Amino acid sequence: MNILLTNDDGYQARGLIKLYDILHEKHQITVVAPESERSAVSHAITISEPVKVLPLPQLNGYAVRGTPADCVKLALLELMPQKPDLVISGINHGTNLGNHAIYSGTVAAANDAAMLGFPALAVSQERGDRQETSFTAAANFIADLLVVHSELKIPPGLFLSVNVPDLPENMIKGIKFTPQSPQAMIEGFSKCTDPRGNAYYWLATNPMLPGEDEDSDIGAISRGYIAVTPMGHDLTNFNELKRLRVYSPIVYPLTGKF
Secondary structure (H helix, E strand, C coil): CEEEEECCCCCCCHHHHHHHHHHCCCCEEEEEEECCCCCCCCCCCCCCCCCCEEEEHHHCEEEECCCHHHHHHHHHHHHCCCCCCEEEEEEEECCCCHHHHHCCHHHHHHHHHHHCCCCEEEEEECCCCCCCCCCHHHHHHHHHHHHHHHHHCCCCCEEEEEEECCCCHHHCCEEEECCCCCCCCEEEEEEEECCCCCEEEEEEEECCCCCCCCCCHHHHHHCCEEEEEEEECCCCCHHHHHHHHHHHHHHCCCCCCC
16 A cells, blocks of 8 residues: 555654654655654644744654644645555554544644544554553554455544553554543643743643543553544534524524514
């Protein structure tokens, strides 16, 4: 397969390098990734300044001074004469579960590819208590998934978000196709004071707990499964849309002038 590989941790990130090393043995890989870490930028794009691109001969690709979405747009619209069969974003250093996926540059890169009509995967690796997170299990799973990806018949405009638990490969129980958990992150700010007495704040988030929803992405990861979630860019809640349509004559017009 001809594959575009990107991420939000930067082109030197261990997760991307591990995936490149495993996949390029059987596939044609082009890397177009941020020059530096751009985590949690979601779907941001650069519009107020030029986006610089530097060649990466060692990875057959380019480093981009921009966001993950910039990388995907540049790759698919300008940098790759032969369009890819698949876009893979990752392997991210940390999971993208529940509503955390909304902020993720990793997920946004795959989403952007899907919006442009290309099949895509977002791949994230849990960072647990082990001293050195290994990306081998996640990379090997993606290599296997590529064999059957076309048989999954993912509709245009959608992509798969893959989250892998931080376990040795032989301890992973299998995969679960799951919905995104509705659970919110536990957030807060840590207040500090600089030497001049001015306040500044660090955003602090706590790990999301499994809760009662074992069938969600968070539940699957907590039980030792790889969680695979179909996602897309259409944010419409169709059940709520159907309910609200009956209120159209009440909501508008209100003044009777129309």
